[in-house]
Amino acid sequence: MKDTAIAKNNPQPFPMTERTLLTQPTVGIDIGGTKINAAIVVPDAPAGEDCWRSLLNAHTPADSETFLRTLSDMINQLKQESPIQAVGIATAGVVDSIHGQILGSTGNMPALTHLRNLKERVEAEVQLPVHVENDANAAAYGEWCYGAAQGARNMFAITLGTGVGMGIVFNGQMYRGSHFYAGEGGHIAISYRRERKCTCGRWDCWEAFASGTGLQKTAELAVEAATETAQAEFKAKYCTNEEVTTYAVIAAWKDGNPIGHQIMDEWHHHIAVGLGSLINVMDPDMIVVGGGLAQFVNFDLLLERTRERSMSAAFNLVPATLGNYAGIVGAAYLAQEAQR
Amino acid sequence: MKDTAIAKNNPQPFPMTERTLLTQPTVGIDIGGTKINAAIVVPDAPAGEDCWRSLLNAHTPADSETFLRTLSDMINQLKQESPIQAVGIATAGVVDSIHGQILGSTGNMPALTHLRNLKERVEAEVQLPVHVENDANAAAYGEWCYGAAQGARNMFAITLGTGVGMGIVFNGQMYRGSHFYAGEGGHIAISYRRERKCTCGRWDCWEAFASGTGLQKTAELAVEAATETAQAEFKAKYCTNEEVTTYAVIAAWKDGNPIGHQIMDEWHHHIAVGLGSLINVMDPDMIVVGGGLAQFVNFDLLLERTRERSMSAAFNLVPATLGNYAGIVGAAYLAQEAQR
Numbered sequence: 001m002k003d004t005a006i007a008k009n010n011p012q013p014f015p016m017t018e019r020t021l022l023t024q025p026t027v028g029i030d031i032g033g034t035k036i037n038a039a040i041v042v043p044d045a046p047a048g049e050d051c052w053r054s055l056l057n058a059h060t061p062a063d064s065e066t067f068l069r070t071l072s073d074m075i076n077q078l079k080q081e082s083p084i085q086a087v088g089i090a091t092a093g094v095v096d097s098i099h100g101q102i103l104g105s106t107g108n109m110p111a112l113t114h115l116r117n118l119k120e121r122v123e124a125e126v127q128l129p130v131h132v133e134n135d136a137n138a139a140a141y142g143e144w145c146y147g148a149a150q151g152a153r154n155m156f157a158i159t160l161g162t163g164v165g166m167g168i169v170f171n172g173q174m175y176r177g178s179h180f181y182a183g184e185g186g187h188i189a190i191s192y193r194r195e196r197k198c199t200c201g202r203w204d205c206w207e208a209f210a211s212g213t214g215l216q217k218t219a220e221l222a223v224e225a226a227t228e229t230a231q232a233e234f235k236a237k238y239c240t241n242e243e244v245t246t247y248a249v250i251a252a253w254k255d256g257n258p259i260g261h262q263i264m265d266e267w268h269h270h271i272a273v274g275l276g277s278l279i280n281v282m283d284p285d286m287i288v289v290g291g292g293l294a295q296f297v298n299f300d301l302l303l304e305r306t307r308e309r310s311m312s313a314a315f316n317l318v319p320a321t322l323g324n325y326a327g328i329v330g331a332a333y334l335a336q337e338a339q340r
Numbered sequence: 341m342k343d344t345a346i347a348k349n350n351p352q353p354f355p356m357t358e359r360t361l362l363t364q365p366t367v368g369i370d371i372g373g374t375k376i377n378a379a380i381v382v383p384d385a386p387a388g389e390d391c392w393r394s395l396l397n398a399h400t401p402a403d404s405e406t407f408l409r410t411l412s413d414m415i416n417q418l419k420q421e422s423p424i425q426a427v428g429i430a431t432a433g434v435v436d437s438i439h440g441q442i443l444g445s446t447g448n449m450p451a452l453t454h455l456r457n458l459k460e461r462v463e464a465e466v467q468l469p470v471h472v473e474n475d476a477n478a479a480a481y482g483e484w485c486y487g488a489a490q491g492a493r494n495m496f497a498i499t500l501g502t503g504v505g506m507g508i509v510f511n512g513q514m515y516r517g518s519h520f521y522a523g524e525g526g527h528i529a530i531s532y533r534r535e536r537k538c539t540c541g542r543w544d545c546w547e548a549f550a551s552g553t554g555l556q557k558t559a560e561l562a563v564e565a566a567t568e569t570a571q572a573e574f575k576a577k578y579c580t581n582e583e584v585t586t587y588a589v590i591a592a593w594k595d596g597n598p599i600g601h602q603i604m605d606e607w608h609h610h611i612a613v614g615l616g617s618l619i620n621v622m623d624p625d626m627i628v629v630g631g632g633l634a635q636f637v638n639f640d641l642l643l644e645r646t647r648e649r650s651m652s653a654a655f656n657l658v659p660a661t662l663g664n665y666a667g668i669v670g671a672a673y674l675a676q677e678a679q680r
Contacts, residue, residue: 094651154518168621170510177623178494181652188617189649190532192549192610202616202649209532270532276542277528281508281621283517309529309542311434312521 022145025082026335027075027128028052028328030135031091033108036060037324038074040082041332051146052325054081060109067111072125079126086129086339088331089118090138096180097334100132103180131335133174135327136183139320140167141174142330143288147322152286156278157320158185159291160271163199164207167330168282174334186211190273206274212246212293214270219249219263226259234259250296268301275302275317276309283312290320362485364425366675367418367468368392368668369411370475371431373448376400377664378414380422381672391486392665394421400449407451412465419466426469426679428671429458430478434520437674440472443520471675473514475667476523479660480507481514482670483628487662492626496618497660498525499631500611503539504547507670508622514674526551530613546614552586552633554610559589559603566599574599590636608641615642615657616649623652630660 022043029038038056045051056074061067075087091112094104100119102112115121122130133141140149140157149155153172159165166185168175176182186207187200196217198205208214223231223244234257238248252260275287289297303317322329362383369378378396385391396414401407415427431452434444440459442452455461462470473481480489480497489495493512499505506525508515516522526547527540536557538545548554563571563584574597578588592600615627629637643657662669 152518154522166621170515175510177652178492178625179623179652179654181654182494182621182623184620184623184651187620187651188528189530189613192530192613193533200651273529273532277617278621280524280527281506281522281618283519283522283524285518311524311527311540312517312519314519314521 022051022333022336024085024336026332027078027084027087028330028332028335029071029074029087029089030138030324030327030331031089031109031112032060032135033092034060036070036074037328038071038078039325039328040078040084041329042082050325052328054078060111062110064111064114068115068121068125071122075122075126075128079128084128086131086332086335087122087126088138088328088333088335089122089130089132090135090327090331091118091132092135094180095132095134095137097131097133097137097176097338100130102132129335129339131331131338133331133334134167134176134180134183136165137167137174137176138328138330138334139165139290139322139326140169140183140288140330141334142322142326142328143290143320144169144330145333146329147326148288148318148320149286152284154282154284155286155288156183156185156282156284157288157290157326158275159320160210160212160289160293160297161291162212164211164274165291166278170282174337185274185278188274188277190270190277206270209270210267210274215249215263215267215293216244216246218266218270219244219246222259222263222266230259246293253296264296264298268298268305271297272302272305272309275306279306279310279312279315284315287315287317288320289317290323290326294319362391362673362676364676365422366672367415367424367427368670368672368675369414369427369429370478370664370667370671371429371449371452372400372475373432374400376410376414377668378411378418379665379668380418380424381669382422390665392668394418400451402450404451404454408455408461408465411462415462415466415468419468424468426471426672426675427462427466428478428668428673428675429462429470429472430475430667430671431458431472432475435472435474435477436520437471437473437477437516437678440470442472469675469679471671471678473671473674474507474516474520474523476505477507477514477516478668478670478674479505479630479662479666480509480523480628480670481674482662482666482668483630483660484509484670485673486669487666488628488658488660489626492624494622494624495626495628496523496525496622496624497628497630497666498615499660500550500552500629500633500637501631502552504551504614505631506618510622514677525614525618528614528617530610530617546610549610550607550614555589555603555607555633556584556586558606558610559584559586562599562603562606570599586633593636604636604638605641608638608645611637612642612645612649615646619646619650619652619655624655627655627657628660629657630663630666634659 164186379392504526
């Protein structure tokens with residue numbers, strides 16, 4: 001019991017010896033809707049340097065057999081280079097990581113609908129132990145093992161992209177919940193009013209506000225609500241074909257345009273409301289913010305707004321450091337962890 | 341790693357042997373704003389029967405010294421009856437349960453502001469090991485050990501009262517977060533609009549909608565928004581001095597009054613929005629709803645509304661079974677656990 005909780009304002013770092021330390025080169029693979037990235041994650045990378053080598057990538061095939069062949073070709077190629085101990089695969093969807101099966105929707109990856117038993121299929125091809133994990137989980141674990149959240153006892157990582165992903169580490173262990181559905185933080189509600197439909201079909205999910213899609217919706221509403229002159233100026237200056245895209249918002253914001261500023265301010269508020277809720281439930285010592293939109297986050301502003309919403313002020317809010325490689329790194333570390 | 345996650349729709353019950361089983365009689369104490377309850381929690385209660393004996397209660401003294409004397413008198417009296425192994429105390433406030441210190445606000449209990457090192461002070465008086473825990477945590481742990489959530493791997497319990505309390509058990513352990521602030525589920529936001537101030541000073545906390553106070557606010561707004569005739573009828577029939585209390589709402593609802601029905605429907609919606617968020621983050625196998633207002637919850641309706649909000653449908657939503665004694669039971673079990 002005693003090791004699950006630590007003194008206030010003095011979060012005891014999770015000891016390195018208890019943590020997963022990579023002992024042998026391990027393949028990490030991140031399957032995205034358009035691209036598959038693979039690399040060897042190595043145990044002996046000098047501190048502060050990238051721990052992945054021999055990066056490979058391929059387009060994500062739509063056909064299952066081609067998909068499987070692509071994966072095994074990549075793994076076999078990497079096997080030539082190092083004595084690989086295991087393979088970790090990060091993919092979208094709800095993943096039963098014990099059995100290496102994909103349970104839920106595989107979104108925009110038709111190949112996976114016929115490869116639900118992915119672990120078994122890939123293991124048969126490459127004769128190596130394979131671990132399959134949800135991609136947001138893997139990214140969080142990567143940031144915890146080797147990225148921005150090293151030494152945290154309880155942490156979560158969110159990725160701000162087309163959607164909002166989330167992965168959780170509690171007491172130094174990947175937290176997956178009772179049915180592998182944990183960490184769907186993008187789908188906490190930040191309104192009870194049924195005002196925005198989320199792509200998941202539910203109402204008012206955080207993702208419908210904090211993601212790129214959400215930011216665009218906020219922008220459309222803000223531009224619509226502006227005076228006719230301001231609206232015309234905004235569209236003429238930043239939009240192509242009058243379309244209010246996130247690019248238009250970012251351009252307007254960087255340019256000091258008041259509507260652009262207002263939209264980005266609202267966006268930070270929306271992110272902070274969700275973060276505050278997550279902090280109040282989980283009381284982490286570290287929160288990592290990554291994903292394609294993280295570069296537009298003003299971390300000082302976000303921290304200030306999040307503090308207003310949080311019971312505890314003793315958390316760190318930091319940008320992700322592994323960029324697009326967090327999933328690869330996390331998948332590799334989890335693959336080793338699964339061998340224990 | 342493998343034991344932290346279990347197959348979909350088939351949550352493996354947490355094995356009894358791994359669970360905390362009480363080995364010796366233990367004192368459990370629940371300190372409330374007006375009353376202190378104490379009892380002996382016994383290891384050998386027949387299944388399905390109350391596990392507490394020799395219930396004592398006292399008014400909560402405002403003065404620290406009287407408070408301390410009251411606690412030790414109660415404990416000493418119970419010591420006469422059984423060979424007590426330890427004392428567990430549940431109290432409001434943020435509690436560092438490792439050091440037995442009260443860190444945060446002690447609300448309406450002035451005595452505790454001078455008794456922050458409660459464990460040390462009580463131990464000196466009674467010569468028994470003392471464990472101090474946040475009351476919502478203790479209540480959740482009680483329901484998990486001996487109440488509605490036995491055998492759950494991941495669970496949380498909420499109490500609907502003047503506020504909304506919450507306690508979390510992950511993988512068979514009390515989850516307290518990194519700074520003992522975990523489980524402040526009452527303070528997740530269910531709106532980003534800054535529409536209701538919570539008693540904590542923040543905006544739009546779940547508690548400001550789902551608690552008794554929140555229900556009353558919802559009722560006031562609904563009555564205000566009703567037609568003049570409906571309003572007059574409601575007030576004449578159910579209110580004393582035109583005041584829209586929760587009692588008035590419950591009476592109107594039981595009576596089939598349409599405003600009463602609408603208010604209770606909104607209240608269930610508000611509860612479901614928060615529960616859905618918590619489920620999407622934590623993916624529990626069991627959720628326990630207790631507290632004074634739980635008797636007015638329509639569990640079928642709440643389950644239906646919560647399912648609409650949840651990614652996983654594989655959770656159980658059940659009423660608490662230990663009533664006002666969950667804190668006593670949980671505190672006792674935690675006191676034993678702390679000796680290990």
